Amino acid sequence: MPPFEDQRTTIYKVDPEHPESATLPTLRTEELLLNMGPQHPSTHGVLKVILELEGERLVKSTPVMGFLHRGVEKLAEEGTYHQFIPHTDRLDYVCAMYNNFAYCRAVEKLMNLTVPERADYLRTIVAEVQRIIGHQFWLGTQALDIGAMTVFFYCFRDREILLDWFDELCGARLTTSWYRIGGVERDLTESLLAKLRQFLDYFPPKIDEYVVFLEKNRIWLARTKGVAVISAEDALSFGLSGPTLRGSGVDYDLRKYEPYAAYPRCEFSVPVGKNGDTYDRYWIRVQELYESVKIIRQCLEQMQEGPIMADVPSVTLPPKERVFTNLESMIQQFKLFSQGFNAPPGEIYCGTEAHKGELGFYIVSAGGGKPYRLKIRAPSFIHMGAFDHMSKGYMIADAVTIFGTYDIVMGECDR
Amino acid sequence: MSVIAKRIEESFPTGFIKAVEWRGDVAIAVKREALHQVASFLREDPAMAFDYIIHVSSVDWPDEEERFEVVYELYSIRHRHRIRLKTRVPESDCVVDSLTGLWKGADFMEREVYDMMGIRFRNHPDLRRILMPDEYEEGYPLRKDFPLRGKGWRDTFEFLDEPSR
Numbered sequence: 001m002p003p004f005e006d007q008r009t010t011i012y013k014v015d016p017e018h019p020e021s022a023t024l025p026t027l028r029t030e031e032l033l034l035n036m037g038p039q040h041p042s043t044h045g046v047l048k049v050i051l052e053l054e055g056e057r058l059v060k061s062t063p064v065m066g067f068l069h070r071g072v073e074k075l076a077e078e079g080t081y082h083q084f085i086p087h088t089d090r091l092d093y094v095c096a097m098y099n100n101f102a103y104c105r106a107v108e109k110l111m112n113l114t115v116p117e118r119a120d121y122l123r124t125i126v127a128e129v130q131r132i133i134g135h136q137f138w139l140g141t142q143a144l145d146i147g148a149m150t151v152f153f154y155c156f157r158d159r160e161i162l163l164d165w166f167d168e169l170c171g172a173r174l175t176t177s178w179y180r181i182g183g184v185e186r187d188l189t190e191s192l193l194a195k196l197r198q199f200l201d202y203f204p205p206k207i208d209e210y211v212v213f214l215e216k217n218r219i220w221l222a223r224t225k226g227v228a229v230i231s232a233e234d235a236l237s238f239g240l241s242g243p244t245l246r247g248s249g250v251d252y253d254l255r256k257y258e259p260y261a262a263y264p265r266c267e268f269s270v271p272v273g274k275n276g277d278t279y280d281r282y283w284i285r286v287q288e289l290y291e292s293v294k295i296i297r298q299c300l301e302q303m304q305e306g307p308i309m310a311d312v313p314s315v316t317l318p319p320k321e322r323v324f325t326n327l328e329s330m331i332q333q334f335k336l337f338s339q340g341f342n343a344p345p346g347e348i349y350c351g352t353e354a355h356k357g358e359l360g361f362y363i364v365s366a367g368g369g370k371p372y373r374l375k376i377r378a379p380s381f382i383h384m385g386a387f388d389h390m391s392k393g394y395m396i397a398d399a400v401t402i403f404g405t406y407d408i409v410m411g412e413c414d415r
Numbered sequence: 416m417s418v419i420a421k422r423i424e425e426s427f428p429t430g431f432i433k434a435v436e437w438r439g440d441v442a443i444a445v446k447r448e449a450l451h452q453v454a455s456f457l458r459e460d461p462a463m464a465f466d467y468i469i470h471v472s473s474v475d476w477p478d479e480e481e482r483f484e485v486v487y488e489l490y491s492i493r494h495r496h497r498i499r500l501k502t503r504v505p506e507s508d509c510v511v512d513s514l515t516g517l518w519k520g521a522d523f524m525e526r527e528v529y530d531m532m533g534i535r536f537r538n539h540p541d542l543r544r545i546l547m548p549d550e551y552e553e554g555y556p557l558r559k560d561f562p563l564r565g566k567g568w569r570d571t572f573e574f575l576d577e578p579s580r
Contacts, residue, residue, distance in 0.1 A: 066546035073531070074556055078563050109438055236492060239468045239520030252467070252492055346437045349488055349499065351469065362488065364474050373557075377470040377488075385523035414546055 031059060036399060038067055044141065044403065045410025049387070051396065058391045058399065063384050068414040076374035080340030081107050081181060082317070084374070089175040091376065092412040094137050095355060097130035097166075099412075100179035102352035105260060106361035107181045109350045110343055111315050115261075118306035119183040124262035125196070125299045126169070126178065128292040132203070133162050134355035134407070135285045135292075139210060142282070142404040146223045151213045158206055165195055182316035183309030197300065200293055207289050214282070224278040228390045228402045231276060238386040241379055242357030243284045244406055248276035254353040266298045278405040288355075315341045340369025349377075356380060356407045380406065380413035417441045419463065419498055427453055442499040450485075450502045451512040457489060457498070458517050465489040465498065468514075471524035473532040475559045482506040483534055487514065487521075504534060513539040531557040 037048035046067035052060040072091065076084050088103045089096040101123060108115065115123070140155030163173040169192055170178040170185060178185050188196070214220045230240070232248040245252055253270045255263045271287035273280030310316050317336060318329035343365040351360035357379030366372040383406035391402050420434035420443055430449020435442045445453050457465040469488040476482060481503035490497045504511055513536035514521045525536045526545040533555035536542055544551060553566045 066544075066548070069546040071556060074561075074563060112438065233466075234519065236466045237468070237519045239470075239518065239524075250492060257495060347442065347499075348438050348440055349469070349497075358469070360469060360488075362470060362472050362486070373472075373474045375470065375472040381527070382470075382520055382523065385520050389519070 029054070034396070038064075041145070044408055045413075047384075047403075047408070047410055047413070049399065051399065053396060056395050056397075058394055058396060061388050061391050061399070063387050065381075065384065065410075066414050068410045070415065072415045073374055073376060076371055078370065080337065080369045081343065081371065082336060082340065084371075085179065085181075086175070086177045089177055090411055091378065091415065092354070092356065092359075092380070092409045093174055094409050095130050095134040096174055096176045097126055097178060098134070098352070098354040099359065100177060101127050102350070102354060102359040103361055104179045104181050105352055106348065106350035106363055109348045110346070110363055110365060111181070111312075111341070113182050113310055113312060113315060115183055115310055116307045118187075118303060119308045119310075120261045121299045121303040122184050122188060122308060123179065124266070125188075125296050125303075126184075127261070128295045128299075129162055129165070129196070131292050131355040132289055133159050135289050136162075138285060138355075138404070138407045139282070142401075142407075143214065143220065145400050145404050147219050148214060148217055151210055154206070154210055154213070158203065161199060161202075165192065165199070168192055168195075180309065180317055182312060183307075186320075187308050193300070196296070200297055200300075204290065204293055207286060211286060221279070223398070223401055224282055226275070227278045227394060227398050228405045229275065229277045230386065230390050234389065235276065235386075238389065239382045240357065240386060241382070242353070242355065242407075243281045243288070244357060244379075244383055246270065246284050247273035247278075247281035249274055254351055254358060258351075260352070262299055262302070263295070265302060266295045268295050278401055281405055342369060343367065343371075351377065354379065356409070356412075357383065359412075376412075376415055378412045378415060380408045380410070381415070383408065384413060419443075419496065422460075422462070423453060423456070426456060440497075440499060442501055444501045444503070447502045447504055447511060450500070451514065454487070454489075454500065454514050454517055457500070462494075463491065464493045465491045467492050468518035468520045468524070469497070471514075471521060471528055473528045473534055473557070475532060475557065477559045480505065483509055483532060485511050485528065485534060509534045510537050511535075512537050515539055531555060533558065 032053040034051045034053055035048060036051055038046040048064040050062045050064060051058055072087055075087060085100055085103060088099040091099045136155040136159045140152040143151035166176055167173050170176050230248055232250050235245050235248040236250060249272055251270050251272045256270055268291045271284045273284055313332055318332050322329040323333045345365055345367045347364040349360055349362045351358045359379060360377035362375040363371050364373040387402065391399055417436060420441055423443055424431045427449050430446045430453060432444040432446060457463045467490040469490050472486040474484040476484065483504045485502050487500040489500060502511060511534060513525055525539055526542060528534055529536060529542055530544045530547050553568050554561055
């Protein structure tokens with residue numbers, strides 16, 4: 001008998017006396033398991049998600065992570081505090097500067113170190129430049145994943161300018177390691193300042209351009225509005241942070257809640273969404289681009305001449321030119337890198353508002369030059385915890401949007 | 416001593432061990448049996464209202480009697496205060512009550528602690544390894560007695576271009 005033959009006959013076998021008794025045949029339903037990843041382009045790295053599907057609807061999704069696990073927390077226990085800075089570059093490799101920043105702030109809190117004012121301004125400027133890069137990267141790739149390719153080229157064209165700027169600043173485009181415990185590695189030169197000012201004039205009209213491409217794009221709107229909705233209460237309970245949380249209407253931003261560096265001296269607003277969907281998060285990120293430009297402008301205006309490194313010889317590194325000419329500085333540099341500084345026993349947690357969310361370092365010191373335990377609170381990892389909750393009931397194609405809505409980077413997620 | 420620590424000490428005289436304030440961070444150590452009660456008090460009490468979980472972590476102190484320390488970091492968006500809640504477990508019986516029922520985000524964070532340190536969480540809905548492979552059986556990498564180079568598992572991989580070792 002061919003398949004469905006029996007069903008067809010049941011449809012036609014209606015008792016003419018009682019037509020209401022006719023029932024449609026029951027269709028066989030079965031849940032389908034589908035592996036998405038580990039090498040799907042939208043996962044931005046190596047992430048596998050096992051999707052349980054009912055038709056095209058997601059019933060349950062189980063993220064399988066750890067493909068990029070390198071044991072960074074274990075490595076931290078084996079090196080000195082200074083030596084860990086380059087490792088932080090490799091956490092969120094899209095935005096290395098902010099990782100350096102968050103880590104250095106945590107160690108400064110542990111050592112009770114105050115950073116000179118100029119260094120604070122420099123840190124804020126570079127961190128905001130990094131935030132612009134991060135949001136451009138997000139916007140470009142998210143649009144590409146969803147089906148709007150042009151924005152990707154526009155974003156990456158402008159991102160390239162800033163990466164070249166980083167190259168001139170510290171000699172690397174992505175793995176920067178420019179921040180130091182107690183300050184920064186080197187000052188902005190005249191040429192860098194001029195280039196940055198030029199970029200600040202150039203950039204705001206370009207943001208408008210990105211928006212023009214998306215605001216009336218029906219595909220973009222259909223695939224972001226009302227997708228990956230999460231209520232404020234759930235978002236807090238899951239520990240989401242950054243634009244992912246602010247999209248739900250919670251104005252939690254550490255730059256305002258617990259101001260650090262030069263942020264308390266700058267005026268800026270924190271955009272907050274309403275509906276908690278991907279579109280609101282997109283809107284927040286675009287607004288943050290404008291805010292970042294504003295912050296950098298104010299910092300450039302307010303910044304005064306001064307030292308860029310705290311002068312605490314037992315902790316901070318000596319200026320590089322002195323290392324090569326002065327014996328004491330050379331000994332200091334050697335001791336700091338071979339033995340490290342002596343941290344007091346204790347434990348601290350220090351969170352920093354990176355562009356993805358709250359990037360925090362929990363450091364336990366048992367005295368000595370190495371951290372006894374270093375835990376990284378990575379926003380990407382914690383956002384993945386909410387993936388199952390946020391993807392329930394959406395179409396399979398929306399899974400791509402939901403990865404993107406967190407701005408996920410696996411280097412940080414797996415550590 | 417901070418207001419929060421004082422409230423906890425008054426409400427849980429038997430479970431409370433000590434409160435330490437250092438560099439502006441308040442850390443409260445409680446007994447393992449009281450952890451869940453203290454945590455739900457912190458979440459439900461209107462003066463506390465810790466609605467946001469920051470991270471769950473663990474520390475290994477191999478020389479001490481109660482070897483492992485489980486650390487919860489909590490924040491209240493409404494009152495803008497934070498607290499670190501800590502509890503100790505011995506190696507012979509390293510089980511803590513899971514706080515997944517209070518903060519949904521604790522799910523993945525506790526799984527990570529289990530994966531890295533081998534501390535089990537009672538009533539956790541899905542306690543599996545999360546970063547290490549499921550079939551990994553060499554122990555828990557962040558314990559202090561685990562060597563940095565690993566225990567030889569990676570030497571067993573077969574390389575395509577080379578003869579197997």
